[in-house]
């Protein structure tokens with residue numbers, strides 16, 4: 001019998017993760033046999049867990065919260081996109097080395113442009129939140145040459161720091177991209193309209209909670225996108241629809257597409273994502 005490819009997803013909490021089902025679907029497309037475990041791992045147990053997984057013949061690991069930053073410490077090589085994100089969502093073995101990469105930005109852009117046909121070049125984009133999730137996607141968005149990208153965060157200083165840091169690394173001004181940061185006040189949020197509003201805050205993980213955005217924010221919005229995935233529409237999506245956004249989406253497509261890119265890193269195979277995109281796993 002062929003040996004199974006040993007893969008896993010780790011984080012805390014982890015029980016909700018759909019990664020095993022997503023990668024099983026990909027593997028079946030190529031008749032590849034995988035075992036895909038789901039493990040609760042904390043920053044304290046991370047090193048020990050990774051050592052034993054890879055010593056035991058493991059090939060690749062999906063990394064979720066709260067390990068995305070700390071996992072970088074255990075890789076021999078870090079991709080440019082993971083360096084920009086200061087985080088990784090995948091670690092894999094190649095030869096006798098461990099590689100860290102970040103496929104989140106890739107997954108988001110693929111979902112927006114190919115699945116939802118919302119193209120970013122020349123567009124005005126607002127990102128809500130300035131944590132790890134925002135940092136992971138902003139470099140990929142800037143690469144697409146939007147006209148303007150604004151980061152708005154409850155704690156303004158965090159938005160300003162993130163902007164300054166990414167500005168020095170990605171240099172959006174060389175492409176004449178207007179790049180701004182501020183708080184969630186009406187004066188900052190409503191001084192323009194946005195083709196695309198992306199919620200990268202962790203508010204959707206707290207069921208029923210609202211960011212309290214002004215309704216006028218969504219006038220002219222083609223798409224309001226929540227990075228969070230949930231079976232029900234998130235509060236952010238519901239509020240955006242009521243306030244006039246043309247379309248809303250959760251982050252299911254991004255999750256599938258970042259997974260497909262991780263699968264490619266592990267196997268050199270590019271899976272077809274359409275079946276999963278049509279039919280989210282409950």
Ligand code: ATR
Pocket residue numbers: 128129130131132133134153154155158200201202203209210211
């Ligand atoms: P992640 O890695 O998921 O981005 P994080 O780094 O903890 O998680 O960042 C969470 C983000 O959600 C932050 O931008 C946070 O705002 P603050 O910097 O002001 O803390 C934002 N956030 C969390 N709860 C929020 C709420 N109720 N309203 C608005 N923003 C919220």
